[in-house]
Amino acid sequence: MNPPIRWSTFAAPSRFYQLAGALNPWFWAVAVALAIAGLYVGFLVAPTDATQGDAYRIIFIHVPAAWMSMVLYLAMAFWAAVGWMFNARMGSMLARALAPTGAMFTFLALWTGSFWGKPAWGTWWVWDARLTSELILLFLYLGFIALQSAIDDVVRGDKAGALLAIVGAVNVPIIYFSVRWWNTLHQGATISMTAAPKMAQTMLLAMLLMTFAFWAYAFAVVFTRAQALALERERDTDWVRALAAKG
Amino acid sequence: MIWASWSDFWHMGGYGLYVWGAYAVCLAAMLGEPWLTRRHRRQALQAAASREETSP
Numbered sequence: 001m002n003p004p005i006r007w008s009t010f011a012a013p014s015r016f017y018q019l020a021g022a023l024n025p026w027f028w029a030v031a032v033a034l035a036i037a038g039l040y041v042g043f044l045v046a047p048t049d050a051t052q053g054d055a056y057r058i059i060f061i062h063v064p065a066a067w068m069s070m071v072l073y074l075a076m077a078f079w080a081a082v083g084w085m086f087n088a089r090m091g092s093m094l095a096r097a098l099a100p101t102g103a104m105f106t107f108l109a110l111w112t113g114s115f116w117g118k119p120a121w122g123t124w125w126v127w128d129a130r131l132t133s134e135l136i137l138l139f140l141y142l143g144f145i146a147l148q149s150a151i152d153d154v155v156r157g158d159k160a161g162a163l164l165a166i167v168g169a170v171n172v173p174i175i176y177f178s179v180r181w182w183n184t185l186h187q188g189a190t191i192s193m194t195a196a197p198k199m200a201q202t203m204l205l206a207m208l209l210m211t212f213a214f215w216a217y218a219f220a221v222v223f224t225r226a227q228a229l230a231l232e233r234e235r236d237t238d239w240v241r242a243l244a245a246k247g
Numbered sequence: 248m249i250w251a252s253w254s255d256f257w258h259m260g261g262y263g264l265y266v267w268g269a270y271a272v273c274l275a276a277m278l279g280e281p282w283l284t285r286r287h288r289r290q291a292l293q294a295a296a297s298r299e300e301t302s303p
Contacts, residue, residue, distance in 0.1 A: 047249055048260060055262035058269045065273070104280055108273050115269035119262050217277060224284045231291035235298055244295035 011090050013230040014239035020223035027220035031213050038209030046202040058116040059203070064211040066109035068218055069137060070172050072102035076144070077169040080162035090226075092158035093233065095165065096148060097226035101218055103141035109134060121185060129178040130186035133171060140168040154233065 042060040049056040076098040083092030113131065114124045125131065144161050151157035179186050234240050250256040259266045 043256075044249070053262055054260035055265055057259070057266050061270060061273045101280065104276055108276055111272050112269040115265045119265050217281075221281050221284050224281070224288055228284065228288035228291045231288065231295055235295045240295050244292060244298075 011088050013090055013093070013234050014237070016090050017227050017230050017239070017243075020227050024220050024223055027216045027223070031216035031220060034209050034213035034216065038206050038213055041202060041209060042206035046206055052120060055116060055119040056203075058112050060206050060210045062109060062112040062116060063207055064214045065105045065112060066134065067211060068214050069102060069106040069109050069134070070175060071215075072098050072105060072218060072222075073137060073141070073165075073172055074169060076102055077162075077165040080158070080165040084159055084162040089233070090230070092162070093226050093229045094222070095158070095161065097222045097229055099141055099145050099148075100225065101221050103138060103145065105214070105218070106134065106138040106141055110138065126185055128184045128186055129182040130175065130184050133175040133178050136171055137175060140164070140171060144168070 038060060042057060046057070048054050076095050079091045079098065080095035081091075082088050083090075083095060110131070113134075117126070118124050144164050147164055148157040148161040151160055174181075178184060231240055231243070257263055257267070
């Protein structure tokens with residue numbers, strides 16, 4: 001009989017490093033395969049939208065990027081809290097590793113939204129509830145990164161960042177429900193997508209494929225960054241020395 | 248096939264600038280970030296190795 005897997009052992013940075021190294025090629029393979037499938041369906045199968053023309057094809061990266069920006073923030077706040085409450089080093093490192101990728105997806109959600117807003121609404125930007133709360137999310141990510149890099153003491157930096165991340169998490173439901181709570185410009189565009197049922201199916205498929213591709217991408221990049229952070233923080237330990245000696 | 252030709256495809260029904268402007272930046276960011284992150288990890292490993300050589 002196999003011994004039971006003790007998940008807490010992966011909390012040790014050395015074990016995490018190994019696990020991430022073993023999983024990452026798979027995450028990359030999944031990300032590339034799903035992105036190719038998603039772009040194929042999105043550009044060669046999904047028909048032109050009756051009301052929006054081909055501008056709607058931005059949705060296949062816009063919505064996944066926006067979803068990832070929120071999911072990664074919650075993951076960041078979760079791991080920062082775990083690192084703080086349980087003194088789990090790897091939790092704090094994961095929180096730091098998540099922040100730049102989350103910030104990048106937030107930027108992409110805003111950028112692609114802007115390039116969709118111009119043809120759909122006639123403007124690159126409006127101070128609408130959805131857009132403004134997403135912009136605040138970008139500032140929360142940048143504030144988290146700046147705060148942690150401004151504090152030299154690693155443990156204090158982790159704690160200060162955790163506090164900011166947890167308090168800022170209140171913004172995520174605000175973003176998500178903003179289109180319901182306020183009468184925003186953002187809502188109309190999303191609703192027209194479900195107008196024709198057959199069209200919505202291929203559109204939905206492409207959007208979901210791209211979402212899972214982005215998800216796998218986020219795992220791969222965040223794990224790689226967490227590996228780098230673990231190497232830097234644990235540079236005086238035997239496992240890093242052994243890795244460095246191997247080259 | 249929904250596109251009659253390549254130029255039709257790039258034109259995107261008149262929305263080429265917006266569609267490709269959004270996708271190009273997305274692609275650049277999602278190629279650049281992994282490159283920078285892998286470099287970060289490589290440099291961290293090299294730093295650990297050089298520390299190994301200088302320490303007694």
